[in-house]
Amino acid sequence: MAMSRLFVGLVAVCGWGLAHAQGAVQQIEAHQHLGVASCASGVCHGATQPFKDSNVWQNEYSVWSDSDPHARAYRTLLSTESKRIARNLGIPNAATASMCLDCHSDNVPAAQRGEKFLITDGVGCEGCHGGAQEWISSHTNRDVAHADNVSKGMYPTDEPVARAKLCLSCHMGTADRMITHRIMGAGHPRLAFELDTFTWLNPHYEIDEDYVSRKGEFNGARDWAIGQGIAAYNLLDVLTNDKTGSHGIFPELVLFDCHACHRVMSGKRWGPRPGTGLGPGVVRLNDANLVMFRHVLALVDPSAGDRLAGQIRGLHQATTQSRSGTNEAARTLMRSLDTSLQTVAAYNFSEAGLGKILASIQRDADRGEFRDFSAAEQAAMAAQSVVVAFDTAGKLDEAQANRLSGLVDRLYATVEREDDYQMANFTGAMRALTASAR
Ligand code: HEC
Ligand code: HEC
Ligand code: HEC
Ligand code: HEC
Known part of the structure; x- marks a missing residue:
């Protein structure tokens, strides 16, 4: 089947060896993040309805801001619940603490933030798709292959190993973005994640013929x-x-x-x-x-x-x-x-x-x-x-x-x-x- 061959090809290009591969967070942060506003114009990804003859919907921004929980991730840090967590941990403000921003926003270093970048945008486009500095102008050209965009720093969210590493960096916590039992003890919800289920909870994408021809087949x-x-x-x-x-x-x-x-303690449920x-x-x-x-x-x-x-x-x-x-x-x-x-x-x-x-x-x-x-x-x-x-x-x-x-x-x-x-x-x-x- 073409899918598995294609996929093996991709793996070869990206290089394997989990232990030695560059981590998802480093890849995401490798280029400047221009900010959600740079993606959101009506002729780019800010349409109100999906475009008919475009490869992608082009209303991704509207879907994200209306219904994607990542768009409210920063606002969550201003909630009563977050204030209580912060108080329990003894930190002054959840919305300015890296301990929280690392997962609830696109917390790239100051030098990697472009003019339109806003930390308050939460987990924005570039928090998953990588800093757009090098690919923003070329990725709109239909003749440019997905692999070319990836070589300029677009994160390969279509590729399941890479996607798993990216999502889990926030949904499980890694050495780069750590969630501790102290944070849980302060009242943070337990994290549970499954790649396939979560990929399809709030999609701004669909797998159709042109998707498969550009990126290969999806298999849940x-x-x-x-x-x-x-x-x-x-x-x-x-x-x-x-x-x-x-x-x-x-x-x-x-x-x-x-x-x-x-x-x-009274359960006597051990087995x-x-x-x-x-x-x-x-x-x-x-x-x-x-x-x-x-x-x-x-x-x-x-x-x-x-x-x-x-x-x-x-x-x-x-x-x-x-x-x-x-x-x-x-x-x-x-x-x-x-x-x-x-x-x-x-x-x-x-x-x-x-x-x-x-x-x-x-x-x-x-x-x-x-x-x-x-x-x-x-x-x-x-x-x-x-x-x-x-x-x-x-x-x-x-x-x-x-x-x-x-x-x-x-x-x-x-x-x-x-x-x-x-x-x-x-x-x-x-x-x-x-x-x-x-
Ligand atoms: C930078 C951190 C970050 C990354 C990367 C990330 N997420 Fe999230 N995600 C969050 C946060 C934080 C929330 C909770 C938002 C809120 O409600 O405040 C969330 C919420 C979600 C939810 C809603 C969960 C629910 O219980 O309804 C889904 C689904 C989800 N993410 C899927 C994904 C997938 C799939 C990926 C990878 C493609 C991903 N996320 C990558 C931080 C991240
Ligand atoms: C390792 C990443 C990570 C860190 C660090 C982290 N969070 Fe979260 N947080 C998440 C994810 C992912 C979710 C969504 C869980 C789900 O629904 O599956 C979440 C959910 C929440 C929720 C519940 C949101 C809701 O819609 O119910 C609150 C409140 C919260 N986080 C506050 C904080 C605060 C305050 C901090 C810092 C002390 C923090 N988080 C640190 C990843 C993280
Ligand atoms: C939580 C992570 C996450 C965030 C945030 C996110 N995306 Fe995506 N995006 C994905 C995933 C996963 C896919 C599906 C896999 C793929 O094709 O790369 C995708 C696919 C896409 C596609 C390609 C669809 C196709 O048919 O090839 C576009 C365009 C896109 N996203 C634009 C955006 C824009 C614009 C934003 C910000 C408004 C955004 N995304 C925010 C994870 C994310
Ligand atoms: C080795 C035992 C141990 C494990 C494993 C453990 N905890 Fe705890 N947990 C504790 C202890 C001890 C406390 C502190 C109780 C106290 O402060 O009085 C605590 C406190 C908490 C609290 C605060 C409860 C309260 O009354 O405010 C939460 C929430 C919590 N843990 C969640 C978790 C989650 C989620 C996990 C799994 C990811 C987990 N714990 C795993 C021992 C454990």
Whole structure:
């Protein structure tokens, strides 16, 4: 299929090696940011209706300012909620603190801000598409290829590895843009992200014929899979980083499963999770993304998947022994992820194999692996992406599509309220879905 070849080509151009690649934040900040106003004119991206004979809608600014939450990200820092968070943290003003602006605006260094740049615009166009200094004038020419724009500093948001790194820099936090348990403790909402689901929540773009000819094919299952791999890598990267991995005598708690600590004491709800091999009363790393990536490999490269399962268990074990052992186990996993991500990126996610992913998740559910809310939440988002991928590939008739979408809704309902999560309900809903998708 053309898609996978195209994609492999792109990877070769961009260079691989997650550990050594320039980070998303550095790429975004490499050129001057001219400001949202530079994109917003009526003949550029500020139309009120989509243009008929243009490759892109050209009303992206209107969509963004009317309905995209990124447009209000800065304003959020002025809210009562943010004021309370700031007070709890002992900082004078959330709207001037880098600790908040890094994710709630396009917080490039002063030297990289053009005349029309406004920090109050929140997460503007260039916060995702990169500083436009070098490409603003040429990118409007239809004869200029997307790759030429990218070579001038446009960020490749179409490319799933790059997109995952970009979105997760704010939606999970990385060493560059860190969210800590102190910020959570002050009242910040817990962050949860899944690349495919979130890419389609407020789109100002669509995948049509000309999109595919310019940028290659989109595949939701592939994007889900890559998003899991990059998120798992980020967690380990933050964990093994001296600056971000610990706080005083404790490790950075944001990297752990919130419900390992935040649960009622009278619950007597403990039960074994074979995938960790941990006993009762132990704080568990949040391995939700690692576990999901293992389900990806169950389809793409089963023997690598089994190896990963052993390494995940090894990491959990190491956390009960020593800091240095933990770092070593984490680095082993990072190397495996690095290699496997290349296999996954080049894999042709045809509809036939997708049932295997659901079946793999199901096997875990039957073994009691979904005790942890965050893993169950990721599994629900995974199931949705997989079902949508079945549907987009034209593999489902209308009745099947409706039935499966009802079952996905039922699965979602079991993870809707974090504090009332019951594993048995989740497992039951997962079983119904897998049986129906077969
Ligand atoms: C510079 C940081 C930043 C980047 C990069 C970023 N986001 Fe966000 N995103 C935010 C913030 C902050 C919010 C919350 C805005 C608010 O309500 O104040 C948000 C909100 C969202 C929401 C709404 C979530 C909800 O619960 O309704 C979606 C969807 C989303 N982002 C998707 C993405 C995707 C997809 C990408 C990558 C293409 C991305 N974001 C990149 C910072 C970022
Ligand atoms: C690592 C990036 C990151 C950092 C740092 C960060 N935020 Fe956020 N924040 C987000 C994202 C992403 C969301 C949206 C979560 C979602 O809906 O999925 C969010 C949501 C919020 C919300 C809830 C918004 C709503 O619409 O309900 C508030 C309030 C908030 N942030 C305030 C702050 C404050 C104050 C700080 C600094 C102390 C801060 N944030 C630091 C990424 C970040
Ligand atoms: C949160 C990140 C984010 C922000 C903010 C953002 N975009 Fe995008 N944009 C994306 C993603 C993801 C895509 C889809 C992948 C792709 O084609 O690159 C996209 C695609 C596009 C496209 C290409 C559509 C196509 O068919 O090729 C245009 C044009 C665009 N955005 C313009 C804008 C403008 C103008 C703004 C500011 C008003 C903006 N974007 C803000 C993430 C973002
Ligand atoms: C190792 C145990 C541990 C883990 C893991 C943990 N926390 Fe906490 N959390 C605590 C402790 C201890 C406090 C402080 C309680 C206090 O101040 O009295 C706290 C406080 C909080 C508070 C403030 C509660 C309040 O009453 O104001 C929030 C919110 C919070 N944590 C969210 C989270 C989230 C979200 C996660 C997962 C990303 C998480 N925690 C993971 C131990 C943990």
